[in-house]
Amino acid sequence: MEKIRFGIVGIGMMGRMHATSLQRNPHAEVVAVCARTESKVKAFQEEFGVPYGYTNVDELVNNPEVDAIVVATGADAHKAPCLAACKAKKHIFCEKPLAKTLEDCEEIEKAVAENGSKCFTVGFMRRFDPSYAEAKEKIRAGAIGKPILFKGVSLDPSSVLEAHLEGVKKGIYVPWFIEMGSHDTDLARWFLEGDPVDSFATGDAYVCTGLADYNDYDNGFSLTRFDNNTTAYIQVGRTATCSHVESEIVGTKGTLRVNSVPRKNYLSQFTENGFVEECQESFLARWGEAFQAEIDDFVDCVRTGRKPETTAHDGTMSLKFCLQLHQAYLDGKKK
Amino acid sequence: MEKIRFGIVGIGMMGRMHATSLQRNPHAEVVAVCARTESKVKAFQEEFGVPYGYTNVDELVNNPEVDAIVVATGADAHKAPCLAACKAKKHIFCEKPLAKTLEDCEEIEKAVAENGSKCFTVGFMRRFDPSYAEAKEKIRAGAIGKPILFKGVSLDPSSVLEAHLEGVKKGIYVPWFIEMGSHDTDLARWFLEGDPVDSFATGDAYVCTGLADYNDYDNGFSLTRFDNNTTAYIQVGRTATCSHVESEIVGTKGTLRVNSVPRKNYLSQFTENGFVEECQESFLARWGEAFQAEIDDFVDCVRTGRKPETTAHDGTMSLKFCLQLHQAYLDGKKK
Amino acid sequence: MEKIRFGIVGIGMMGRMHATSLQRNPHAEVVAVCARTESKVKAFQEEFGVPYGYTNVDELVNNPEVDAIVVATGADAHKAPCLAACKAKKHIFCEKPLAKTLEDCEEIEKAVAENGSKCFTVGFMRRFDPSYAEAKEKIRAGAIGKPILFKGVSLDPSSVLEAHLEGVKKGIYVPWFIEMGSHDTDLARWFLEGDPVDSFATGDAYVCTGLADYNDYDNGFSLTRFDNNTTAYIQVGRTATCSHVESEIVGTKGTLRVNSVPRKNYLSQFTENGFVEECQESFLARWGEAFQAEIDDFVDCVRTGRKPETTAHDGTMSLKFCLQLHQAYLDGKKK
């Protein structure tokens, strides 16, 4: 059996994570990698046993031994490898958010459309988490009637706040409704099967007040009316006591919740403080299974010709929704 | 020891409930009752052993053997007994919402101010529920830092929807952001220690579509910016699978939740469907302890001269907030 | 309507608690009280508004204005008031355990049988807790098939250990399989509908080592074969981090659990330590509703002539089972 041969573009945390997931998939292998710094490319090749190393993405996508690429660079560097890979007729798995601007998103969408026979998807891995996948399945089966409200809460622990501020100062990080919010905006569209109309948003830089100078915040709260008469409440934050992503889908006949208590594992304790369940410390611990499942699904799509459910358009629409939430936040601040 | 002698105005479900609570308080007794229908007054007197029965509220409040009254009539009939009792220098416990219009609220507030030496409070019993009281205490002690977000979800089971529609048609019931919302608007102000500025609201009559003809809805979702840079998310509904009132207070250093899983009691089951915890079926089951505690606190205030924490002004402000949410809902519908 | 007139024998914590419960029952009143110390009797009369006070129990039971008595003395002082009240043809509510010896139990049983037309019950209040009552109801309805295993865990917080040792030294307290165990032995018989055959028990005075000198222990673990081929696991302890009574009934088709997490109330917290639910601090907090319900049921029995479900024989059999567990523990220690 032939394995799908992957090239990894970007060797940060996400690139490494996807390389690991691909190694665990029996139908895939990583044959090429590209990053800016040659020494880091070499180290990556060594560690993962990857034959081809590049510092130029065009060379990677044009290597005839590469069937598919994983784009795991920063969001503003997604467009170039995507366009090049489309031109070279390769399959593409692109990390979220699809891009940093709607213009870039649309350019990618267009290129993808022209590369129609190949697979393209955006890394909204939450859709592949067993709990979210089962929620979607139950909804499709009518378990909660018609969904009328999606509530998405995505919180990071406060431990990373100061490092984040440094990143914001350097222009590396985008505001939280755009960075973290991209997941919830995608989930909202996925579960509600509609698109946002108007939004209202509040919040502030309550703890890391320095963020305010950059139009950023450590907590954002929003409510959005959808075009199909449904609603999304999206809350993002970076001042929680743990890593906590909780979602709820309210239907006319029942309600589903995912990860209401973000238990770290199956252990619970009776202590002097009461009944204690330790919580998820990082997003990698929470989503490991989902990251593997999304790559496995993508490999399966490439092998079978099935089209991935998440499209480039979903990437565009998610970003559009994120920007709308961010703008609603800024509009509120002006009042 | 002298007991505080109470008169009950209104003998519906709430009047009866307060009479029962007063009977369980060793420092109180019910000596008078007033309602429109003489036969019902007689039956009430018989059942609860109440010496004085009236169909005219002025007679009740002017009975010198009455120290305090409980106003448990419909919301539009609160003003008359409150004004009369203020004039007669009696202590007053008034059910929520304080009134149906802001004008009535302000008239009551004024009368209460002139009756300054006497106790007056509004029946926001949730403040007396042990879980909410402990939440407030923990917040005062700094357990979650500064509160920045209040989330209040108040849901009734769908079983009562049709009966509600009938009530709406007859003009008995007010829309849900005003009826049920009065509790959450009060809690939001109590926990956030601020007042609402602007609101955004969505929702619809999704299941009981007939409600739409009366500007009413079976689900309402709202987000409100407060004057102290905090936020309230308030969700009300009447299509849930159980009676479910859940609240969350998010602070800069931690988060508190009340009744996230509305367990009926301490029993849980392993069944073919999974791990099952049956849920609260009615608000009386959930709030029995709180109803007793609020009456006990009021009796204690009357006995000791201590002023109740919840004031007439809180009643006014809660209604104002409710009306703002309802208006935001209507404004959204016009778009 | 005539109220049932009660006399309270014993004015310790349990006597006061039952007096309070009786005051809350609209069909009962406390008219007499008896205790050893005259000044304490007077104080109790004053506090609860009780007309008759005695230091001699015979005088109380022979007061023709007393319809029923509550026996709330120490376990070794249950027999005298029970026998006297049987002779005087009064209804009797007796605290658990029925007595300290099987001989006393049997003497009481005999007297009760001769006083057949009157109500008699033993205060196994757990049967009246809404969760246990619902568990029993579900089992009767076949929800878990045939019960095959009862697991009863009854734990007190370690905070009371030293005081307990003092009580043991003075001969006031009985070992834990007998004191606390009396509830679980009753529940086991109630749920399994059988009687114990042979038992195996372990444990020790692990923390409060001084208890070992008195054949007592701070933790006891036991397994008992029942005559109907079912099994009871009973665990008692006094070194827990909270007051924790948890029960499980395993059936051939499902399992029921009561109070698996002994939540203090509906409040939960996200803290730096994780997700925290504070626990029940004392048995009074946990069982308040049950204590009221058992007295309400007893009052109803007296009023209607219905016989209480829990009989004197249940009291005897519970003690017999307790003594068997304690003996199994002692036998194990000899090995």
Add this chain to the structure above:
Amino acid sequence: MEKIRFGIVGIGMMGRMHATSLQRNPHAEVVAVCARTESKVKAFQEEFGVPYGYTNVDELVNNPEVDAIVVATGADAHKAPCLAACKAKKHIFCEKPLAKTLEDCEEIEKAVAENGSKCFTVGFMRRFDPSYAEAKEKIRAGAIGKPILFKGVSLDPSSVLEAHLEGVKKGIYVPWFIEMGSHDTDLARWFLEGDPVDSFATGDAYVCTGLADYNDYDNGFSLTRFDNNTTAYIQVGRTATCSHVESEIVGTKGTLRVNSVPRKNYLSQFTENGFVEECQESFLARWGEAFQAEIDDFVDCVRTGRKPETTAHDGTMSLKFCLQLHQAYLDGKKK
């Protein structure tokens, strides 16, 4: 970097599972496989890409390209490959239970001792489950004081009962205290750091009555005194509503629980039946992470020369404890 080259002995469910785990470990590869049926060996080689296939285990262990073997045959066929591999100086990972008789266990222990420089371990994967591993770590750090009680409950869903009876009739399956109990006996020894003295056991073939003809049962309940004054309660069953392995370690200062509610994933539901959390359906779903972790640990031991924590002696002692529980059950039946 050289990979550790593994040979798999036995290609049933466990053999396949370990092959998959080894494929996911970057430091291991599967180079050989052995089973009785040549065609199945070939199919396995094809599926997993394994170069060497055998029907004779001696040939496998003597292949110089095999560094280590995984013994995943039935329990009565563990001895032969273990002895052969010891002689051939190979590392050995052996599935649990170590063997079916104490004699076989001791023979293996002896051979392992003589093969001292090589790694040997028994597949008690629960020790590697993150929750159990964290429990052990917390206990080592003193979080619950001295452990005094281990409670292990291991339940299979009733769906497999009839198939099990067929296996028992054919002599394939051992009674449940030995098969499933091997995990709990190992955990008890691991957490309590002692060994069993005397046991008492009850239970029966309540649902699948045909098991009784084979001295087998569908539910077994046991209590065991340990030589260090601690206690183990072990309960095994095959009539549960789901796959449910729950453990508790009670210490003098706190208590730890693992998997008290066997949630399938992070999804919960509000339905007409109440709050529902679906449960674990099979042991593979529950223990996937642990199976991977135990193989990863073994590979690491082989690479670094570190000795595995679980020894052949642990395998022997676990079986001894299992047999003691089974005998206690049989002794009880004779009474």
